[in-house]
Amino acid sequence: MKPDNPHFFSRIGIAIASFFKIIGNSDFAGGVQALRRAGRPGTTADDTVAAAKPAAPLLKEAPPDGALQLLGLLQREARFIDFIQEDVAAYPDADVGAAARLVHEGCRKVLSDNFSIDPVRDEEEGSAITLPEGFDAAAIRITGNVVGEPPFNGHITHRGWRVIETRLPKLAGSHDLHIVAPAEVEL
Incomplete structure (x- = not known):
């Protein structure tokens, strides 16, 4: 689709608005730069589209050592793997509940001994909050009917957890x- 060709005074307005947006928004400035x-001469429309798209973040593979060590601690303190691998459907609810209580106690001990964990948000669940433009999307997941741009008004359904x-x-x-x-092996 061919863009409209705005008249002279419209271009002045666009230039002034773009100037201030470039000064205040580094992402926008990077897009203009691209x-x-x-x-420049020698580039095609496909080059322009490709240059305007942000590069996909590089993914790195996490080393398994910490995960394996944590799994070993959960097994030692809570018999976590034994519990998860067991088919509990055949057991009465009272037996499953009793076993779950022991697993829970052991898992809680592993967490408290090996991690300091705080909530991501301090507000109580159910509290109304406003998420401003530029909120940390890695720390806050928006659910529900997400339309438009921030600020977003909503309610906390889970405070989240952060390892300190x-x-x-x-x-x-x-x-x-x-x-x-x-x-x-018992002898």
Whole structure:
């Protein structure tokens, strides 16, 4: 689709508004810079579109060591893997509840011994809040009918959790993290 060609006075208004938006918004400024580069001789319309699109973030693979160590701690303190691997459908609810209480207690101990965890938001669940433009989308997930641009008005349905400190135990160099629970043999 061919863009409209605004008349002279419209272009002055666009230039002034763009000037202030470039000064106040680095993302917008980067987009303008990409469009200007793409408008140089020897570039095509496809180059312009490609230059205007932000690059996809590079994904990095997380090393499994911490996850394996945590899984081992949960198994040792809470028999977590044993509980999850068990088919509990055949057991009465009272037995499942009793087992869940022990697993819960052990998991809670692992968390309190190895992590300092605080809520992402301090407000109580159900509280009304306003999310301003530029809110941290990694720390806040918006649900429901999301339309338009911030500020958004809503209610907290979950305060979220943030790890403040991690205190996993140090391991000997020969420790195999893939063995999260050794086999047990009684003699």
